[in-house]
Amino acid sequence: QVQLAESGGGSAQAGGSLRLSCEASEYIGSYCMAWFRQVPGREREGVAFIDIDVDGGTKYADTVKDRFTISKDRAKKTLYLQMNSLELEDTATYYCAAKGPEFFACRPRQLGSGDDYNYWGQGTQVTVSS
Secondary structure (H helix, E strand, O other): OOOEEEEOOEEEEOOOOEEEEEEEOOOOOOOEEEEEEEOOOOOOEEEEEEOOOOOOOEEEOOOOOOOEEEEEEOOOOEEEEEEOOOOHHHOEEEEEEEEOOOOOOOOOOOOOOOOOOOEEOOOEEEEEEO
């Protein structure tokens, strides 16, 4: 059972950057992994996804495409989310999540709200101000 722990959240000004990290307790190459975010009173939304290593495909929400980048460091067992050109609307609690281990690529059609993910971190707050 993989355990996940996020870090790197905090405050930033609009237009700035932050990098979130999600450290896993074990090798993550065979897990489909994603970042989600949630604002109180709103449904959790998928932000970015990365497939198992043999596929490596990524997917982004339209609202963050070309601004956010998801990546993995296998040696460090860590998932990252590089967030650039931050906007006020990016303010949320961010969660990393994993499902698997998987033998085949996930290749989701939509990011969804993460109901099919098995493992979750505790979340890290990101606050963007003007």
